[in-house]
Amino acid sequence: MHGKQLRALRDELINDLRLDKSATTESVCVRLCEVMAERLDQEIRLRFDDLGDTGMSGLWAVTDDGINIIIVTTARSWLHRLLILLHEIAHMLCGHTPMELKAPEERQMLFPDISPGMLKMLAGRTSLTRREEREADRVAGALTRGLLAWARQQDIDPFMPAGDDAMTRLWFQMGYSPKRGHRDS
Amino acid sequence: MVARRWTALVDNERRSFAAVLNDLCTQPAGGRRHRTNNVELAEIIRSRGGEITHTYISQLRKGDKDNPTCRTIEDIADALDVHPAFFVGGRRDRGEGERPRWRRGALKTLFELAHPTGRGPFSPEEVANAIGTTGLYGRISPTYIRELLSGASDNPRLKHILGLASHFQAQPAYFFDDDLAARVDEQLHAYHVMDTLGVNTVITRAAEMPPTPAVRNKILLALARALHPRGATEDAIREALHEHAAAHDNHSDAPHAVAADDPAE
Numbered sequence: 001m002h003g004k005q006l007r008a009l010r011d012e013l014i015n016d017l018r019l020d021k022s023a024t025t026e027s028v029c030v031r032l033c034e035v036m037a038e039r040l041d042q043e044i045r046l047r048f049d050d051l052g053d054t055g056m057s058g059l060w061a062v063t064d065d066g067i068n069i070i071i072v073t074t075a076r077s078w079l080h081r082l083l084i085l086l087h088e089i090a091h092m093l094c095g096h097t098p099m100e101l102k103a104p105e106e107r108q109m110l111f112p113d114i115s116p117g118m119l120k121m122l123a124g125r126t127s128l129t130r131r132e133e134r135e136a137d138r139v140a141g142a143l144t145r146g147l148l149a150w151a152r153q154q155d156i157d158p159f160m161p162a163g164d165d166a167m168t169r170l171w172f173q174m175g176y177s178p179k180r181g182h183r184d185s
Numbered sequence: 186m187v188a189r190r191w192t193a194l195v196d197n198e199r200r201s202f203a204a205v206l207n208d209l210c211t212q213p214a215g216g217r218r219h220r221t222n223n224v225e226l227a228e229i230i231r232s233r234g235g236e237i238t239h240t241y242i243s244q245l246r247k248g249d250k251d252n253p254t255c256r257t258i259e260d261i262a263d264a265l266d267v268h269p270a271f272f273v274g275g276r277r278d279r280g281e282g283e284r285p286r287w288r289r290g291a292l293k294t295l296f297e298l299a300h301p302t303g304r305g306p307f308s309p310e311e312v313a314n315a316i317g318t319t320g321l322y323g324r325i326s327p328t329y330i331r332e333l334l335s336g337a338s339d340n341p342r343l344k345h346i347l348g349l350a351s352h353f354q355a356q357p358a359y360f361f362d363d364d365l366a367a368r369v370d371e372q373l374h375a376y377h378v379m380d381t382l383g384v385n386t387v388i389t390r391a392a393e394m395p396p397t398p399a400v401r402n403k404i405l406l407a408l409a410r411a412l413h414p415r416g417a418t419e420d421a422i423r424e425a426l427h428e429h430a431a432a433h434d435n436h437s438d439a440p441h442a443v444a445a446d447d448p449a450e
Contacts, residue, residue, distance in 0.1 A: 049407040056400065061408055063383040069411045071404075091388065110387060110396060110404075111376060113368040115191055117354030122302055122376060 001094055001139055009093065010146040025078040028147070029085050033070065036089055044068045048081065058084040060091060068092070083144060090139035191356075199274045202258075202343060203248035206272070209265045210246065226264055235260035252323075252342045255287045268362065273346065275358025275365065287341070291360050292333050292349060298373040299353040302380040309334070312352050322348030375401050378422055382408055402426050 001009070016035045019028060033046040043066070051057070051073040057080070061069045070088045072081045107119055114122075210221045221229075223239040223246070230237050237257060244250040253261075262269040268279040269286065279285055300306045307315075309327040317324045322344040329345075332338035341349075350357040359366050375398075379387070387404070396404070405426070409419040 045411050047407065047411045049410060051400075051403055051407065056396070056404070059404065060388045061384045061411075062386050063412065065383060067412070069384075069408060071407050071411060088388075107387075110401065111372040113365065114372050114376070115354050115356060117191075118299055121299070121354055 001135065006139060006142050010142055013143065014146050025082050029072070029082055032085065032089060036092060040092060042066060042068055044070060046085070047071045048074045050074050058088050060088045083140065086140040086143050087136055090136040090143065094135050094139055201248065202251055202253065202272055203246055206242075206261065207246050209267060209271075221265065226261070229264040230260045233260070233263065235264075237261075252344050254342050255340050255346065258343065259284075259286050270358035270361040270365070273343075273350075273357035273361070275356065275362050285361050285363065287339055288360055288363065288366060289336050289339060291366060292330075294366075294370055294373075295349075295353045295355055295359075296334065298370070298377060299355065302377065307352075312349070315352050316348040319348070319351070322351065325349070371398050372401070374426075375405060378405050378425060379408070382412055382418075382422075384408055384412075 013032075013035060016038075017028070017031050019031065023031075030046060033044045037044040045067065047069065049071050051059070051071065056073070057076060058070065058072045061071070063069070070085065072084045072088075074081075076084070108114075108116065111119065210223075210226065212220075223242040226242055227237050227239040235256070237260065241250065242261075245253060258272055259269050262272065262279075263284055266279075268276050268283075271277045296306050296312075309330040313325050313327040313330055316322055325345050325348060329338065329341075330349075333341060333345075333349075346360055347357055350359065355369070356365065359369060382405070387408075405422060406419055409422045413419065
């Protein structure tokens, strides 16, 4: 997904969100999934659950019935959870549906001692390529910047980063500075 | 590193029995200071209750005989202080005081869990047929497979072992290595639980390490909660996962009878 298409998508989504000044990060997450579900005409269940201190911050599962489940870990701040959610949603927006995925890397990662041959035998499943991961990162970034810009226009700052954690550094990377505030993309 | 692990499954990449045996005999290993010759090896094995001749060992080392029984593999491994899995592409070291053997129940687990989730387990007939068709492992009869499943027989030959492993796409070491088998079984079990939940695909951000069983279970339970908020399913899955863990801890092998080695292959 590139420049113009991405910006249009971002603006549409922000518009559809219809957030107001009282929006908490949590309600942004919930509303995002509602909007996505309408867009894609699919059921999306969002859950915040304990995925532990494992390095797995979020996951997207699809059932045989076509229900999408997005689980975001509760082991992170709300800001961080939002970013994780945006990443998973970005996959959906990019159309990284299970049927199009090719590399069995993710499945192998979940079941490292089951041979590739046995995995294939168990079922013909696929997973994301690195290219698709990068694409999702890019789209998530664009969506996040759009949200920041919207927040600035509202004259409120629900996304005030603080502290010295990775999350704050990420916000700085994406153009936030205490003096300047959030920068438009 | 992940790619290299699976060479044991590819026949022409796995080292032959003869090659492994030769290496072990010619390289000092463990406490030995010199090579082990065939006569010495035969004596060690016989002193521990096994039956084998130095002539047969010579034939094995040359590759003139290439289909020893499981018991022979175990006896040779024990005499040379290596894990029997080493002869089929698995680990070399065995634990202190360990004398690993053919794992009863291993084949049964493969039948139960290692099949496409869309259909039931393979039948012994299907497996026997498939192995015979490859032409790589000789023939194995459905009757014999049933005997191995029930435990009536527990002394398959090397080609049987390799053929069975190949059919299920399992590492042959699965039949000898308790640690490897525990990991595979737990993951297979988790795979089926996930399938029972109706989850088609799980996409996660790549973690630094493969997940531990605890992490994998966390994911399964989180999915269960997301799909069945009432709680009954989550409880059932939690129970199933704990049952599997408990059953594995309690599993123990019955002692094997010592069988005579049969040099006529």
